[in-house]
Amino acid sequence: MIEYFKKRKNKKQEILRRVREDKAKRKERKQEIAALPESERKNEIKSDKLLRKEQKQQRKEELKSLSRKERKVAKKETKIYKKLKNRPRRITGWSVVAALILIIGVTIGPRVTSVLENVTGKHITIETTGAEADEAREAADDVSEEIANEGLVLLKNENNSLPLADKKMNVFGSDAFTFKYGGGGSGASDQTRAVNLFDALTNADIEYNQELYDYYAGLPELEATTGNSDTGVVQVIKGMLSSDDEVDGEPDVTDAALAQAKEYSENAMILIQSEGVEASDVGLDDLKLSDEMHDLVGKVAENFNNVTIVVNAGNTLELGFVEEYPSIQSVVWVGTPGPFGTNSLAKVLSGELNPSGRITDTYVYDIESSPASENFGDYQYENLDKAYINYEEGIYVGYRFYETFYQGNEEGYNQTVQFPFGSGLSYTTFDWNTVSEQLNSDSIELQVEVTNTGEVAGKDVVQVYYSAPYTPGGIEKSAINLATFAKTKSLEPGESEVLSISYDTRDMASYDMANENYILENGTYQIKLGKNVHEIDSTLNFELPEDIVYETDADTETEYKNRFTQSGNEITVLSRNDREGTYPSDQDDSKVATDKVIERVQGHEYNDDVEMPTTGADNGLKLEDLKGLDYDDPLWGEFLDQLTVDQMTEYVSEAAYHTIAIDELGIPNTVLMDGPAGFSFFFKQFEAGAYPTEIVVASTWNEDLAYEMGNVIGQEAEAYGIHGWYAPALNIHRTPRGGRNFEYMSEDPVLNGMIGAGMAKGAQDQGVTVFMKHFIMNEQETNARSGTLIWSNEQTMREIHLRPFEMTVKEGDVTGAMSSFSFIDGKWANPELLNGILRDEWGFEGVVSSDAVFGFMEAPQAVTSGNDLMLDILSVPKQKQLLEEAYEEHPEAITVGLRNSMHNSLYATLKTNIFN
Template sequence: MFKYFKKKREKKQEILHRVKTDKAKRKERKQEIAALPGTERKAEIKGDKLSRKKQKQQRKEELKTSSRKERRAAKKDARMYRKLKNRPVRFAGWSVLAALLLVIVVTVGPTVASVVGNLSGKHITIDTTSEEADEARAAADQVSEEIADEGLVLLKNDNDSLPLEDEKINVFGSTAFTFKYGGGGSGASDLSRAVNLFDALADAGIDYNEDLYDYYAGLPELEESVGNTDAGIVQVFKGMVSSDEAAGEPDVSDEAIDQAKAYSENAMIIVQSEGVEASDISDNQLKLSDEMDRLIEKVTDNFSNVTIVVNAGNTLELGFVEAYPSIQSVIWTGTPGPLGTRSLAEALSGELNPSGRITDTYAYDTESSPASENFGDYKYDNLDKAYLNYEEGIYVGYRYYETFYEGDEEGYNQAVQFPFGHGLSYTTFDWNIVDQELDNDSIELEVEVTNTGEVAGKDVVQLYYSAPYTPGGIEKSAINLVSFEKTGSLEPGESEVLTISYDTRDMASYDISDENYILENGTYEIKLGRNVHEIDDTLDFEIAEDIVYQTDTDTGTEYENRFTESENELTVLSRNDWEGTYPSDQNDSKVASDKVIERVQGHEYNDDVEMPETGAENGLLLEDLKGLDYDDPLWDEFLDQLTVDQMIDYVTEGAYHTREIDEHGIPNTVLMDGPAGFSFFGFKQVEAGAYPTEIVVASTWNKELAYEMGDMIGQEAKAYGIHGWYAPALNIHRSPLGGRNFEYMSEDPVLNGMIGAGMAKGAQDQGVTVFMKHFIMNEQETNARSGLLVWSDEQTMREIHLRPFEMAVKEAGVTGAMSSFSYIDGKWANPALLNGMLRDEWGFQGVVSSDAVFGFMEAPQAVTSGNDLMLDVLTAPDQKQRLEEAHEEHPEAITAGLRNSMHNSLYTTLKTHISN
């Protein structure tokens, strides 16, 4: 297998050279054509197109006469060529830095003051120095460590090599000195209390080879790395300009190896990835570098018990662990927060028994999923926008692998190394279904879990279902996660009965043709799984006749297709024709239709609305509305008092706070990032509790622990004077290449929804507005901040990408949302999404903020489409001017939109602890 990966890497380098050479030729040719007169230029462009068409046809003819093996190899090379040509480029992130600098340089007066003030965090008026704040951080650290403990995943443990019998270890590699506690950007957190890996080992009673430590610490390559970390905007910019190759690794001398062999037979190597907001990961960064290859080969040749630690928020290729028999164990830490090194050390010593489960499928080839075919840099020829086609449909992550390889165990085992939900323990558990109730309303199982091993531990019971599928009918995955529960710590011989239940309609599929959800008649298999592929028990549940759901169960709103305005046609992957529908970027139409262009560039203002009253003197203060329903008539009297100027200022200055309007009793509120603990994305450091990133929170598979984290976030918020939290992030891991995968939870919407709802409810129960984000389909960083048109079909959107947000609304009652950068169905701040789906269908009552504002995001479109606040760090004065100009042209529409935004924002403010 090692030779296979080496050969594949060499082929990739060869094709990458071709890509770069061809790119240089195209650039040179473009310059030649640009220098020609207009008539000659058109003729040359047309001639080049005909030439390319002839060459393509010639290649097709040549392939017809080739052997089958040659054709397959040629197709594989062509596919790799396309991927490399269109892959995300981290250096493209400079555009964000350039945009920032450009704004600061070319603007004057109040705009510069606004930018500098926003980046410096001058308006973030919080107090983190009180005794109450100290107590909250101390409690947060306890929860953080508990999450890191339970999020640790034991992927492999041959011969019970862990915990270590001889508690002495050699730690190889520079990566031990650059441990990844979290990711970069808004998902970063306060690492001022981070525990050094070597200190954690010592605290756990594990002796590490100090001579080997000194050898690495003295290397010139590591002098600047030891003990240094970046955060916030600095970390993002560094990530943008870093290489898209896997990190290198200094060589280790033979003398150091000999000394280490005399010290212990135990060795540990950490493998990492570099996840950061604003740039995606390259596929090369998910593989070992040549230098790391050599290190692993050298270490495994000399030590009998090697542990690989996966310290990454992205899914790495780990096939190499099977090439070396001496790699006895693999532990996944993810990006586990500042105290995660303790969890790792305690797992090595045996003080901690791992109980986490991975939240993604670990495939041998990270590019083998269909979503990887449409991930990268795609731009229209006739529209200044990038696009992304979600042609994989519902077959994301395990839904693809389990369905495509259904009935082909050999093929599955060659493709998948560790299935979704996989995780081992130092003990063993038996399951027994002691009770069951299955009917058309609900499914409920009682499962007795017994620790049959010799040490205490926790277990996770995963519940899946398989629905009847008709070829050519509604698309259905062969298996779907529907619920899960986790035990407490069970001593040897101890048992616990878990109750796992869900609504039967949760197994329904969305039928695009009839615009409803349906449970088709047939046999539904209810499956208890150790992971998605290892099923412990199966129950059959019969549905005699189709059950059709035409309205939302909570609001009674009739279902309808809401995202069909574009003329963009996708070939969506179908299990009825894998080969014929498998995604490919080769056939993309890079010409946007006139209707698409019109939707992107145009905006409809409803000038038929009645002009709201403004500037009335009704003598009401905001506190007079405390406890009133959203639709209470007194809201109209209060909102009548606001002037247009007051409302414009309020919605345009919504970056990390909302402004005070003293005469109406409207207080200033503070809104803060981030999903791993409060942080500020500018240049201001915030001392706050710091947690593992969301992928680790989800890997605990512990809903109660997620609630506890949210609850602690809420307690901190009250101690500091914070009222809103830009979290949790509920987007899925569509591809292993996603730059923010550390900040998101998993490839599965139900796991995201359940963990995310727990986090959200915990914070909201403390009176903190939770801004679930990024609503929706923000799974790629490349081109996101220039406005990315995302195309998908409605079933995929509802069942995969909308599902976790819907669960957060309905199960946690969230009162805040952050819209994404994405153009959904051709519209940024799409009213069908923000009003039709979110508010009308799901019953959401609250405020929607934009994500950080870039040039394509304009306030007039936002406030008339359901987006209430502009998180504008750079251009708030420009947004104010746009609204003033739009108000002159569309006074009724803009005034009504501003009024709705104020209503949503202020209603939400009264739900926070500020009103107490």
């Protein structure tokens, strides 16, 4: 045993030496290229890119030539190499925990009391007992299961192997005993009522092999569990502290167990999973089948005729292995489907439920084939204590890349993409017929008749895409874009439904950075009705004879302009016109921040050229007197004049999961809770409705169901005494590796916006402040909590990352937002983002809260930039002190900032049910 550990240690040291040598070579090569004349530099970078591509392909070929045992050893060494190479990410995780322990451990006096109150939630009162609360949870459970039912996706079903003819099932693998109901962190929810997989099978009258169950349950390394008892903060810390040497092994299955199972039934099922948790991104190897799991799949596939693979993961996995074995007849995606998702799965297997979900991401054979994956990870400046990410993929996220860059190359596409965005099968068939169309410069309006031509009842989704005319070298455009969608009711065999589908024609406009406006360029716009993004049922042509330029926002008439160019930190962005020359690479990054970037990050401008507002006046007004008044009603000024600087300072600083009361002005305390899959408190568990995670909500492709979820959450809020909801989460699945992909909806901004707006409107209609989050570009967890500088271009930001938030503001009528950890264009709490885009351009009226506060997030910058509340758990006294110090130097700017923050916050409070 000692010899074994010696060998392992030596191997790790050998790999560490390789990591250091390779790092030194890369640094030396960068210095060589930097020293070249600019004319030669680009060619050298391009040549290096091609060389790395060839080397990567060569390594793949070498792996194929090895025996399975040799391949296993090589893969393990590669895994260790990658983990050692990316070790700074682990250190970042440790530093957050260390800081947490240090602050709590050494702080004294009132400060420690404040920290402990925030962490324990002692100051927050939630009433989860009583008839009203029970009734609200019952309604939540019903909606939760309905979402799981409609969110489940059937990806493969050869020979109509599902539903099962023989209602007996062999369940293989340890993952069946640790079903993933949701993700970890603030997106986690109460799983105390979760139904385990085997009980769900029984509920659906499917017999499972008890002997095989007993075999797995008896293994010492396996412990059957249902749900997850950890709080969000514990899940996050576990994720950050996972060991570099940990290997997730799959227990072997004996020949005797296989033989017994074969006698029991020809049906077999294997679950495959991934770990998703806030504060930790997912490793590449975690999205691929491990060698142990591959061995299990091989054994099962070779012994059974009807094998079902169940994808129980919130991240996109590599599923190419299912094509290695003809006996893998079906693939069912359940995502992370909440406490009753197992029931939905069992009902689909039995045939009681007909699947109607559609996937919200592109499934590819190689998850590293997307351009965004080239700039995902740990990137640190050498001369600035900040991490950065270059969004060099531009608008070509997810299907936009694959559909554009493989256009006209069907063979290449099929070798790359396994399941296109929007894919999903049914147990029945449907015919579509466009019965009317009205296509003009104002709107695209269609009526589509959907008829069930099969033998069982089912729901269908009509997906509407568009392809805009493209000029090589002009404005970047994806070959195809989602425009909208609609879902039918449950149609009986032979039954039809006519869906009315429409969207604004200007939604097809592209942002023109050169002229700072949106434009519909003249030409032919193809309106496509698709089963998925790649399988188009029919196409309608809309001819636009002349350009249409939009210079102002349609709702507010605010003039468009480029808002995120202050730092001048330009990057090379992927172009449809020059794939080879612009394809992203992290090898040619400049890790030296320019003086302008450093100045922008470290500096903050206070506007002292404002009039000092009145404070502490006695106007005899209470907050309730303003209920129902417009945001800009003159009476607001009289009310705000009554606030003192001290009161405002206290209010905005102490706003983690609640806001404080100011009794003399009738300002009540409010309770603000996470999370996107049902109410949760990061530090303390309480009973509440639990829903599928947002990726499953989106996979329903059902706006009405999203609205119903928000509405029922609003009813729960009223029953529990909650006034604000930190949700929905609207960020993009930029790559499959995002640690919070389960918590976000999809790779597409329109799908996110439609589902997010539905959820938001449902809750807002019940008098809840909805804090849409994380505004914006919070697509990776690595380094997020130390404040990452995000570099992108204006078109990408507007068309991809801002779009779902804009839709939620305008269609969901939200009164709250949560800013992200990200430094946008060199600024955390960027005023152009929070005031320029959100408030001026989109017309948002309401409150912006920070995300959980870390050291780089300071209240003086926040309140003078449009961020109103500090979600601060650990450093409230420090925030107050910073505001007091800033007030001494910039009294007018700070007072106006605090006053604006109070106006925004209290306006949102008056929109809640608190004064009903």
